[in-house]
Amino acid sequence: MPACAIAVDVLRATTTMATALNNGAEAVQVFSDLDKLMAESEKWPADKRIRAGERGGGKVDGFDMGNSPFDCTPEKVAGKRIFISTTNGTRALQRVQAAATVLTAALINRKSVVQFLLNKQPETIWIVGSGWEGSYSLEDTVCAGAIAQSLLAESGIPASDFAGNDEVFAAIALYLHWQDRLHELLERASHGQRLLGLGVIEDLKYCAQTDTLDVLPVQREPGVL
Numbered sequence: 001m002p003a004c005a006i007a008v009d010v011l012r013a014t015t016t017m018a019t020a021l022n023n024g025a026e027a028v029q030v031f032s033d034l035d036k037l038m039a040e041s042e043k044w045p046a047d048k049r050i051r052a053g054e055r056g057g058g059k060v061d062g063f064d065m066g067n068s069p070f071d072c073t074p075e076k077v078a079g080k081r082i083f084i085s086t087t088n089g090t091r092a093l094q095r096v097q098a099a100a101t102v103l104t105a106a107l108i109n110r111k112s113v114v115q116f117l118l119n120k121q122p123e124t125i126w127i128v129g130s131g132w133e134g135s136y137s138l139e140d141t142v143c144a145g146a147i148a149q150s151l152l153a154e155s156g157i158p159a160s161d162f163a164g165n166d167e168v169f170a171a172i173a174l175y176l177h178w179q180d181r182l183h184e185l186l187e188r189a190s191h192g193q194r195l196l197g198l199g200v201i202e203d204l205k206y207c208a209q210t211d212t213l214d215v216l217p218v219q220r221e222p223g224v225l
């Protein structure tokens, strides 16, 4: 496999997408633009679609759900297509959607992503953190580090032979330092603080879990996982 791009938005888009697919959603289709989402989802049968949208951390008016993984119960999402737009996560995914293979990752499905990479052995791996409106984020960086660290450990590649950039070495160091206190790190992160301000404390705990879901969101056509 030549290259694989992995979009990461631990808080909360890629955690929510993994949860929706794990709980039986037919697909997740991403949009940066709410009008396009409305137009595209209108073509889908009403009983087979869910419109999910977040702006400023809150649910978009008139949508079926916001961007909380707790909205994605099997009762709600099984067999449905989730049409979703979020501030940063869906945009990060759209930025890499032209890559030959595109995945999304979060801490909760880190192991499934690493297993896929070990099996397919892509020549190049791009891990793209969505951050916050163009800035760095701790939660996406620590997830990139968790993926890279596990990949190195499982593949047996000595760190000296690992052709990573400075960012990935820093991400691994961040993960190694915080791996037993990921929830605390997410609470300290600026977006974690923003979410705590919105009162979604349980979301933070959920997003901080590692390797809890065996699900691999893979892009099957541009923008559709």
Ligand code: 3SL
Pocket (backbone or CB within 6 Å): 009, 011, 012, 013, 014, 054, 056, 057, 058, 067, 086, 087, 088, 089, 090, 130, 195
């Ligand atoms: O920015 C995003 O894509 C969202 O995940 C942000 S939020 O956690 O839903 O506020």
